[in-house]
Amino acid sequence: MKIINRNILVAAGFATALTALPWGQKGHDTVAYIAECHLTPEAKAAAEELLDGKSIVYYANWMDNASHTPEYAYTKTWHYKNIDADETFAEAKLNDKGDIVTALNEQILVLGDTTKSKEERALALKMVVHFLGDMHQPMHLGRLSDLGGNRHEVRYFKNPTNLHTVWDSRLVESAHKWSYTEWQQQIDRATPEEEAAILSLTTPAEWAEQTYGICREVYEKTPADMNIEYTYIADWTPVIEQQFLRGGLRLAKVLNDVLAPAVKK
Numbered sequence: 192m193k194i195i196n197r198n199i200l201v202a203a204g205f206a207t208a209l210t211a212l213p214w215g216q217k218g219h220d221t222v223a224y225i226a227e228c229h230l231t232p233e234a235k236a237a238a239e240e241l242l243d244g245k246s247i248v249y250y251a252n253w254m255d256n257a258s259h260t261p262e263y264a265y266t267k268t269w270h271y272k273n274i275d276a277d278e279t280f281a282e283a284k285l286n287d288k289g290d291i292v293t294a295l296n297e298q299i300l301v302l303g304d305t306t307k308s309k310e311e312r313a314l315a316l317k318m319v320v321h322f323l324g325d326m327h328q329p330m331h332l333g334r335l336s337d338l339g340g341n342r343h344e345v346r347y348f349k350n351p352t353n354l355h356t357v358w359d360s361r362l363v364e365s366a367h368k369w370s371y372t373e374w375q376q377q378i379d380r381a382t383p384e385e386e387a388a389i390l391s392l393t394t395p396a397e398w399a400e401q402t403y404g405i406c407r408e409v410y411e412k413t414p415a416d417m418n419i420e421y422t423y424i425a426d427w428t429p430v431i432e433q434q435f436l437r438g439g440l441r442l443a444k445v446l447n448d449v450l451a452p453a454v455k456k
């Protein structure tokens with residue numbers, strides 16, 4: 192009996208740890224791979240040089256582990272921006288430890304600064320790739336009062352969970368049983384007009400505010416203790432697809448703008 196109880200505790204702890212993973216690994220890989228498919232040859236070469244030959248997909252999830260190590264613990268709050276129900280995006284209190292909007296702005300500048308060391312710019316690249324993915328997960332603009340949906344309890348096919356976990360990975364895996372390359376192949380089909388509309392928003396603050404609008408709707412349509420089943424998955428799958436594509440195209444634009452000039456110098 193002691194062994195069984197210990198195993199249950201271990202499993203419960205593991206499940207709790209997973210609630211902190213934004214978009215889950217599949218989502219981050221998908222956003223990064225969409226971006227990689229839209230990089231110019233110059234930007235792709237520059238990124239791979241900074242990453243010692245590895246692709247941006249290889250490091251898409253790296254920050255989730257790194258943030259839990261002493262060396263990078265300072266980045267824990269950089270994955271999100273909390274906005275409570277009684278606040279607008281503009282009115283939201285700033286976290287003195289940083290948030291996803293300030294972190295992205297700062298790291299994009301570091302990435303583009305060729306006076307910085309290769310190590311500094313490589314770290315900035317890993318952060319930009321990851322945080323831009325986070326910014327398009329609606330619950331990363333969630334409420335401080337429930338820790339971005341982590342304390343907003345719901346049920347998923349009658350199994351207890353929370354709203355953040357649902358949006359991190361459960362909806363993604365229920366929507367399509369695809370690899371990240373299949374996600375890219377199926378959703379990366381924007382027309383030139385659609386792509387231009389996505390790229391018409393050009394700053395981290397604009398992207399975050401757009402995602403926050405989706406987040407508010409998620410809260411409105413997902414009351415506490417709701418049992419999430421097929422209709423909810425069908426309703427929100429297009430939003431997941433849209434957010435992956437937005438994140439990937441915007442990440443590609445940032446990297447093309449920042450890295451290609453560095454190669455030409």
